[in-house]
Amino acid sequence: MRVVFAGTPEFAACALRALHEAGFEIPLVLTQPDRPAGRGMQLQASSVKQYALAHGMEVAQPLSLRMDSKDPQRGTEARAAHERLLALDYDVMVVAAYGLILPRSTLDIRPCINIHGSLLPRWRGAAPIHRAIEAGDRETGVTIMGMEEGLDTGPMMLMERVPIADTDTTGSLHDRLAELGGRMIVEALRRMEAGVLEAVPQPEDGVTYxxxxxxEEAKLDFTLPAELLWRRVRAFNPFPGAHGMVDGVAVKVWNAVLAEGSGAPGAVLSADAQGVVVACGGGALRMTELQKPGGKRLAAPDFLKSFPLSGKVFS
Structure with a gap:
């Protein structure tokens, strides 16, 4: 099969690599335009673009695929991308975390299949891994689905479940789901080649976004229960990084566990080699890895050497 691939971040690059290594021909890769990144804000190619160019694949980076865009440049680039797809001999488009909406004009050219990092219909939308951890879900997974104009509403083709551990962050869970998604899309396309890939509609119940x-939501509100803040610390690691304010300084919290203790929300109950225990609206949170602006991520004992927190209050 000849596969057009559309994706942008590392999650998508894992799928592109899996397809390439499985021997599928990939005549075109769509990815978002290069973006400023890092301290120097230099333009940086997406993970998908980097892999594609390293393996001799053609890359296109339109600002939009909507030909009816009111922005002249976006409209021009969308028409050029549409014409390229119409002229291209391919069998299916595989989409993974592309970041651009595929309009009906694109969906109608060839079948489009999406790799989605959740157990649909739960967590349709942009941040399914973060939201699953934040909500306290005990499991998640990957769904291979057909694409429609609706937001992740298409029929399901394959699904596999993955448990969410208490130690999981979005980073660790992302990596497991990315590898799983790569394996599953290869299986899905092989089934499609054999004519045995079935699709079933999503259930109407259980839809969440x-x-x-x-x-802004990464700022920790210590009037909330400790368990919710613990989940948010994990959900926002590595991006955007949960933080609390101490004497006007934003202190990032990269890892934490639940702890015993009570007091005024935000009050530091103890700060020692075991971590920084902060009272919450219910229970307490023990922060075990922190970072000050311009500094490195440090285990609590090392962080406290240069940033004492005893008697302080997080706001």
Missing amino acids: AAKISK
């Missing part, structure tokens, strides 16, 4: 993560 995984809204995009904002930097």
Whole structure:
């Protein structure tokens, strides 16, 4: 089969690598335009683009695929991408965390299959891994689905479940789901080649939406229960990084566990080699890995050497 691939971050690059290593021909890769990144804010190619170019694949980076865009440049690039797809001999488009909406004009050219990091219909939308951890879900997984114009509403083709451990962060869970998604899309396309890939509609019950993560919600509100804050610390690791304010300084919290203790929300109950225990609206949170602005991520004992927290209050 000839596969057009559309994706952008590392999650998608894992799938592209799996397809390439499985021997599928990939005549075109779509990915988002290069973005400024890092301290120098230099333009950086997406993980998908880097893999594609390293393996001699053609890459296109349109700003949009919507030909009716009111922005002249977006409309022009969308029409060029549409014409390229129409002229291309391919069998299926595989989409994984592309970041652009595929309009009906694209969906109608060839079948489109999506790799989605949740157990649909739970957590449709942009941030299914973050939201599953934040909500305290005990399991998640990957769904291979057909694409429609609706947001992750298409029929399900394959699904595999993955347990969520108490130690999981979005980073660790992302890596497991990315590898699983790569394996599953290879299996799905092989079934499609054999004519035995079935699709079933999603259940109408249990639909939830995984809204995009904002930097603002990563600020910890210590009037909330410790268990919710513990889940948010894990959900926002590595992006955008949960944080609390101490004397006007944003202290990032990369890892934490639940602890015993009570007091005024935000009050530091203890700060020692075991971690920094902070009272919450219910229970307490023991922070075990922290970071100050411009500093490195440090285990609590090392962090406290340069940033004492005894008697302080997180706000």
